[in-house]
Amino acid sequence: MSRQIDYGNLMHRAMRGLIRNVLDDVAEHGLPGAHHFFITFDTSHPDAELADWLSDRYPGEMTVVMQHWFDNLNVTDEGFSVTLNFGDAPEPLYIPYDAIKTFVDPSVEFGLRFESANEDDDEDMPPIEVASDMQDVEEDDAPAAKKDADVVSLDSFRK
Template sequence: MTDEAPDSLIPYDEIVQEALRAIPGRVLKDIERTGALPGNHHFYITFKTQAPGVSIPNFLIERFPDEMTIVLQHKFWDLKIGENHFEVSLTFNQVPAHLVIPYAALRFFVDPAVNFSLEFQVQDSGDEPDPHDEAENDEISAAEDGSNVVTVDFGKKK
């Protein structure tokens, strides 16, 4: 018997990633509709800053050339949810910034209030990015490592 899986003609890994990326969109859509985060919920969202469709100010690209983490908790506004992206305004060291982030650019979506975390595959496979600092948007609280991490890796053949 061989340990190698047969090549699939169905792109299961892409289908699963697309379905998982819909979760942050659905959660954020509820926040957009109600205008507030319920209870103690808050989100750490890590995304690829150079991914297609990402629009962030140059001062953030200079500081985070590969990926960055934002926090949606107390101080955010103009949350708009689209089919393939979301927009939000935050402050970074008291400087307002408007961000447009496609769901395809997401790497992590974490709600530390309930130990929920999603990790998404990197769109452009290659070397793992260097570790990065979290973006210092205003009113960040310390992140907790979630125990409910969902990862799916079908071990794509190259």
């Protein structure tokens, strides 16, 4: 039996680690320059915490902006909490990294998009198998990698 490496989950974990590192830096030093974030997350995620009126208004997903005013940013291994202003009403949120669908910093044209397996067209594609000896595998014989992550097109965020 061959071992299998789940590159999709490994990539998602690495990308979420990048988000954590960025948020850790922002929690410690604030947002530098023109940096700001659009974060879209699944409001129905079992570990997401938000006011009832927000989850009622955004039952599937919600995009929040961290830019001019945010408070109480606390970053953990599993997610982050932050207080954001919704029409002059400060509301605390807890967003698990697993609930994040997109993370975009348009000031530097950087973006990440997380896709779940049920959103992929290639759902039945087998994971990549790793042979015990690299000489056993020819490059043309390796199955194509399943597409699990893309860079977000920033055109939708431009005015």
